[in-house]
Amino acid sequence: MAKYQQAVQTLLDEIGGKANIQAVSHCMTRMRFVLVDPKKANEKAIEAIPCVKGTFTQAGQYQVIIGNDVATFYQEFTKYAGIEGVSKDAVKSAAKTNQNPVQRVVGALGEIFAPIIPALICGGLILGFRNLIGEVNLLGGGTQSLTDVSQFWAGLYNFLWLIGEAIFHFLPVGITWSITKKMGTTQILGIVLGLTLISPQLLNGFSVATTAAEDIPVWDFGFAQVQMIGYQGQVIAAILAGFVLVYLEKFFQKICPEVIRMVVVPFCALVPAVLIAHTVVGPIGWKIGDFIANIVNMGLASNVKLLFAALFGLLYAPIVMTGLHHMTNAIDSQLVNTYGGTNLWPMIALSNIAQGSAVLGMIVLQKRNERAQQINIPACISCYLGVTEPALFGVNMKYVFPLVCGMIGSACAAMISIGTGVTAISIGVGGLPGILSIFPEYWVNFLLAMLTAIVVPFVLTIVVGSRKLGREERGLVTAGAPAAAESVPETTAETASQTPAPATTQQADNVLTAIADGRVIPLSDVPDEVFSQGVMGDGVAFEPTGDTIYAPADAEITVVMADTGHACGLRMNDGTELLIHVGVDTVDMGGDGFTLHVSEGDKVRRGDALITFDANKIAAAGHPTTTMLIVTDPGAHSLVTHTGREVKHGETPVAELG
Template identity: 30%
Template structure:
C-alpha cells in the first residue's frame, strides 16, 4: 500500500491545511476537525485506496481506515505539521457553511436515533391494543388493557427525559443534570398545576402552564443552553465547593429558564400557529387543509400538535373536526408509506428493519415518531415526499370538507372515525385520501430515493447461510472460536449506535454490553497493538483471525483515563489472560456509551463470521465462530 499517495489524496480532499483545524486518530479512524465539512466530497474520499468509509459525528469528519490508520496519520502529520494534540496553526474556525435545515435535521436525528427502539416498541404495543379488541381477544375496560396502554405510552410520555440524555451526550452536558431538568418539566406536581389551570408564579415570575410530555424541541433547546450555563458556573464557582454548588446552581438556573422562558416558547409558537391556521380555515378552508397536512410532520416533531388539542378533542364530543384529524390521516399514512418505500429500497439490513417496523406503527396505529425520527427526517427525501403528498391530498380534503366525528389517532385501523351518519360520501372520501396518500408518497419516495450508505459486501461467500452450515457440519471448513473478552449482554453489531460498526465497515462481529470492566484475551494469539489511549486493542489469533476490541464508543476522547493496561504490544497471550481493565462507571459518568464492539477486521479472508446464539455470556463462553 502506498501510504504517502493515499495520505496526499486525503489531505487534498479535505481541503489541505487551510481547512484543517485539527487531526487525531484512534484505533481505526482519522478524526479531522474541519473549518468547513461541506466542501469535502464524501464520494471522492471513499474512492481513495485504503479508505473504508466516512462518518460525520461529534463535530468530526471521520475517515475510516482500519488497522493501518497510524501509517496514514504519520504521512498526514508530515504534510500538516500537526502538533502533539493534533492541532494546526490555522486560524480559528469560521462558522460551518452547512444548510441550516440539514444541520438541524442532523442534530435531531443524532439525538433521536438511540430512542428509535423504544419508540418502535411503544408503537407496536399501540398496534396490538388496536387489533386485540377488534378481534374480541381483549377488553378495553380490563386491567390488562390499561397496563398495556401504560407500556405503549411510556416511551412517548417520557420522551423529554430520554432526549435530555442523548442531547446531553451531543452537547457534552452532564447527563444526569439534563435528565433532572426534563423531569422537572414533566413532574406530576407540575402536570397537576397545568391541569388545574390556575395562575402559577415562581419567585414572582409567571410560569406558563404547558404539558411538556411527548415534546421534543423544548428540552433540546434547554440542554443546548445548559452547555453554556455549566461553563459559566464553572468559571464563577470556587473549586473547593464546586462539587456541591455547581449541581445546585445548574438545576436552579436551568429549571427556572425551562419553566419561565424556554418551555413556553413552544407553547406560544403553537398558539400562534393554531391562530394562523384557524384564521386561514375560516376564510379559505381549501388552503388551510393542504398547509396543515403538508406541515403536520414538522408540527408533530416540535410537539406543537398539542396546541390544536381543543379542536381534535372536540371530535370525541361528536363535534366534527374538519381540520386536524383529517390532516393527520394524510400525514400518518404518508409517513407509513414513505417508510415502507425505504424498507424496499434500502440495502442496509438494519435500515430495512427499522423502516419496516416504523411503517407498521404509522399505518396501523398512527404512531409516526419511529417513522419520522428514524427514517424520513434522517434521509430527508422521504420527508419531502410525504409533505408533497400531504399538500396534494390536503387540497382534496379541503375541497370535499372531509370530517372526523370521533377522536382517534388516524390510521388504517381507525378509519371508521370518518363514518358520518347519513353522509356516506365522507367515508368514501376518507378512503380516497388514505389510498392516494399511500400511493403518492410511496411513488415519490421511490423516485426521490434515499442517500444511504450501502452495506459493505463482507464475507460474500457466506451469503448463503445454508451452504455455510452444511460446510461446518461436514467439517470441511476450519473454525476458530472467539470467546467473549468480557461478561455481559450480546447484541448484534447492527444495533451499535455508531455507523462505522453498525454498517460493518471494519468487518463483521458482535458487540457486548459489559457487566464489569475486565477485558480478557478471547483466544490464544498476539497483541498486535494497544492504542495509546488504551480504549482499543488489536489482536491476532494463532490461526490468523485479526480482532479489534473497542471498549466503548468514542472513548478515545477520554485519553486513557478510565483504562488500566495489563499487556504490551507483541506480547503473546492465552485465552482468558487479563488484557485491560475499564472503569465503566467513569465512562458512563463522562457521558459515553460502554457498548464494546468485537470486530473481525480481516473478515474478507473467511467464509463466514457467525455469532453465538446466547444473549448473556461470560469470558468462558464463545461469542463468535470464524469459519
C-alpha cells in the first residue's frame, strides 16, 4: 500500500479532480499546481489533510506544502491521478495562463529588467549627481554651475558621463542580453545584436529628432536604402529585436543538423535579426515616438490643456518605461526657441518627483525589509534627482500599485502646473532640482505642484500598500515573535535565560553549527511565508558571505534536489530530520549556479561541504541568497536557537536540541 494513498486521493478530489490540473511539479517542500479554475480548490479541506502543512497561491501557481517527503508524495500523486509531471519551467509558463495580459506583460518586463536593475540604480545616482554639479546654476547670481567655476568639478562631470553613457545610452545591449538569457538562447549573440543598435557608425538616436532627413546617413543597396539610425536609450526597439533574434535562433536550432549547428545557427539567426531590427523594428519604434510627440504638441496648444496635463502626467511614467520619453526633448527645444520657455518640462520634473514619492512610501512600508531598502533608498534618491528608471523598473513596476499611485499624483501636480502657467527657462534639470529651471515668477506655483507630487503619491502608497503588501514583503516579524534588535540572541521561552554556547571546533551531538560563513538571523526575517511562519518547522536562516553550504551535524543525506541543486534533506543519528534550502524561490533557476556535493544515502560529518552556489547568478535572477536551516522533524526534542551574530561554518553553534 502506498504511503500517502489516502492523502493523494483526498488532494486530487479537493483540488478539483484531474480535469482541473493543467500542470504539476514539485520543489524541495511543495507541490506546485497550475489549475484550470483555482476557485475549485477547496483550501480548507486540503489543509486538513494530515501531511499538508499549508497552501498558498503565488504567480499563478497553487502551492501545497508537504515537506521533505514531497518527492515521494509527488510520485504517488501523479501515478494515482494518471497525469505526468512537468518541469518547473513548464509549470511557470503554464501559470502565466492564469494571469491577465497586463500581468503577463508586466511580468515579462520585470524578468527582462531584473538583471539590469543594479546598473540602472548606479546610473541613476551618477546622472542625478551630474545634474546637480553641471546643470544647476547655484553660483554667480544664478548664472553659473559648479562646473563653470571649478576645473575639478568640470573634470568629474565629464568623467562620470563615461559611466552614465554606458548604462543609459547603451541600454539596448543589456536588454538584448537579458532577453537571450531569459529565453535560454546564446547570450553573446544578444550582446552583439545590442551593439549593432548603438554602433558609432550610426547617427546617435538622441540626435535623430533634430537632424534633417537628407542629412541622415544610409546604407545604399542599390534597389533600397536603409537609414543608419542608432537606438541609444531605446527600449521597445531593443526588446523587439531581442525576441526576433531569440525566435530565429530557436527556429534554426530545430531544423539544423547538430554537426553544423555551431556554424550555421549563429549566422542565420544574427544577420537577419540585425537586418530586421534596422528595417522593421526601428522604424516602427520611431513612428510610435512621432505619434506621441504630435499628441503632446497638440495638447499643449489646445483649449483642453488641463485634460492634456492630466493625461500627460498620468502616462509619462509608462512612456519612460518604453524609452520613448526622449522624443519630448525635441518638443521642449522647439518651445524654448519659439516662446522663450517651455511648460512641458515642469510636468516631466513633477512626474519624476511623484514616482520618487511613491518609492518613499515603499521605504516607510518596508522599513524593516533590509533587502528591499537596498533598492528602495537609492532608487528614491535617483528619482528625486530626475532619473526615474531605477524607481520604475526596480520598485514601482515590481509591485504595480506604487506606479499607479505615482501616476495619479503626477496627474494632479501636472494640472496645477499647467493651470497656473508654470514655465521653465530650459530643459535638463529634473526631479526636486527642477525648480531651479523655472522662471522665478512661477516658483510659488511650482512649489505647490511639487508639494502635490510629494504628498499625494506618498499617502496613496502608504494606504494601498498597508493592505496590498504581505508581512514578508514588509519585513515584519511573525505574530508573537520578539521584536528585539538583531544583536539580541533569539531563544525559546523555556530557555530564555540560556546564552549561546561559545564557538568551538568540538560540538556535542545535539548542537547544530552554522551551515555557512556570514550572519545568522531569525527565521521570521526570511522573505518567504512558508519559512518565516514556521510552516516547515523551527530553525534559523543565514545571510552567507561565502559560496558553500556545510553540514550542521553528523547525518545521512535523505533527499537531494538533483535537478536544481538548491536544497537537501538530512537525518541526524538520533532521527532528527533537517532541511537546508539555499535562497528564496531559487528552484526557478533550474540548477543554474548550484553544485551538489552529496547524493541521497551519503553519510556526512559536521562541516562537510553540501552545496556550492553562485551568489551573483542568484542575485541576477532576482532572488535573495538567504539560506534556511530547518528542523522539520525534531522528534521529542525542543529547539533553542541563537541568532543575531556573525558565524563561522562548522564551529559556531546556532541551535541546540534539548
